[in-house]
Amino acid sequence: MALYDLLVIGGGINGLGIAADAAARGLSVCIVEKGDWGGGTTSASSRLIHGGLRYLQHGEIDLVRESLKERGTIVRQRPHLVHPISLLIPAYKTAPLPKWMVGVGLGMYHVLARDPLFPAPAPVSFADARKREPGLNPDGLTGGFTYPDAQMEFPERFCVELVQETVAAGGTVRSSTQVVELLAENKRVTGAILCDDLTGETSELRASVTINAAGPWVDVVSRLLPEAARPPRMMGGTWGTHLVLPVRPDTASPTGAIYANARKDGRPFFLLPWDDRLLVGTTDVKYTGDNPDTLEVEPWEIEYLLAETNHLFPGANYVPGDVQTTTCGVRPLPASDKNAGAVTRRHFLVDHGAKHGVHGLASVVGGKLTTYRSLAEEVTDWVLRTLGKTPVLCSTGYVPPDVPTVATLHSATAQTLRRLGLPVSLATGLVKRYGAASADILARVERDPTSGTFVAPNTPCIEAQVVHAAKSEFARTVSDIVRRRLMLFPPTAEAIAGVRRVVQERGLRLDG
Ligand SMILES: Cc1cc2nc3c(=O)[nH]c(=O)nc-3n(C[C@H](O)[C@H](O)[C@H](O)COP(=O)(O)OP(=O)(O)OC[C@H]3O[C@@H](n4cnc5c(N)ncnc54)[C@H](O)[C@@H]3O)c2cc1C
Known part of the structure; x- marks a missing residue:
């Protein structure tokens, strides 16, 4: 039976952030994920690293300040995965907020960020808005604003890097492995029973402290405690859906990122360039179900998002058949009586010892992609205190001075591809997935030129990437x-x- 300082349940961005930080601070850590790393809510998000302009409306200034600070750190630490983007907010006569108010909000946003990497917001005229987005509906358009935020195109790959860091710091990681029971003795959580979904094996794991970082599944996981130790309901999430659409060839669809208000209900929604396509979302509906595993996109959501997109870009004329794929997830928000959009996006650590008399267990409620690092720092500080360990300084906010830029990585990757006789066009896809590790993939091709073969026709991936995934990226299926x-x-x-x-x-060894 394995004995750890810390068991983390849930391998989304928050659980992995905690595991990586705790392992780096010398704790023995095991993180358990029932599916694949980052495959839960983390992969169903809008993929933005943002301060949350909208939160200003709800007076959550501290949250916006913290998020903007974290935005700056992430963009500088991992520029291959997170990059600044400029968004256009088109202003229409029917908009729920007057233009001056949007301008004041953007000004505050910029002042709170005080970050030279992100330029000041700027008002745009009707003509400028149309020049930037020729397909934008001119009816009632009065101009708008541009402002910068950041995009993490592949949070899934961000999670893979956190897994690698956890392991490099001595942590244990187990994906496709579900916590099926939480063990408790005398009102103290002592570990869990795990079930490996691919091998069917069950095992017992003991840990001094357990963090329930199961995102919207937090309540589902706490129901795995013996009845007498179960805390009351903590989560009150809202679900949201995104559509992935093709980009129309003739600028009929957006050419850049847009942040608009839906005509039907005034809700904010995004149209984002994403991996050469368009990511459109999201809905925001109170989730009243018991288990997010059963969540499915509802037909009205597709109709609603397509109608709003077509209203803004009438020439794009998207129909349901254009939808290439959908994502759907529950925001892990705290239980609240407020309407969906008004529930705080702040995170909380619920210490079940202090709150419910069940020691050795805490649950993470809330949290965004953007604040995963500060959340992890706060949780790891708590774990160290709870274990009675000497405090160890957190180093995850450090930005090394020699982080290579995307341009540098691109040019080095292109040079190697050329030398290996592979298409230089692969460089962009490699760098935005692997960053500096693109060199490791191409080193595999150098050792074994046959691994430079494409995986399939019309698939811009080479065999070395599959080998890398199986051997160095903890893929199990x-x-x-x-x-x-x-x-x-x-x-x-x-x-x-x-x-x-x-x-x-x-002959790659996968369990699935
Ligand atoms: C529609 C939508 C849009 C969003 N957009 C943004 C955005 O643009 N920017 C932003 O910053 N945030 C955004 N968010 C919020 C953000 O995605 C989430 O807050 C964040 O991903 C939560 O991460 P997590 O690690 O807490 O949860 P998750 O990613 O859900 O991870 C929890 C993990 O726990 C695992 N798990 C559950 N039960 C068990 C068990 N019994 N045993 C083992 N593992 C288990 C699950 O499989 C899951 O992978 C958005 C959320 C949604 C839904």
């Missing part, structure tokens, strides 16, 4: 590789078959 390592979204049958073939022919 073909689906893990296709969806969250190669980021083929949505994957074609050809690509899936190609990856399966590579796994078999190269």
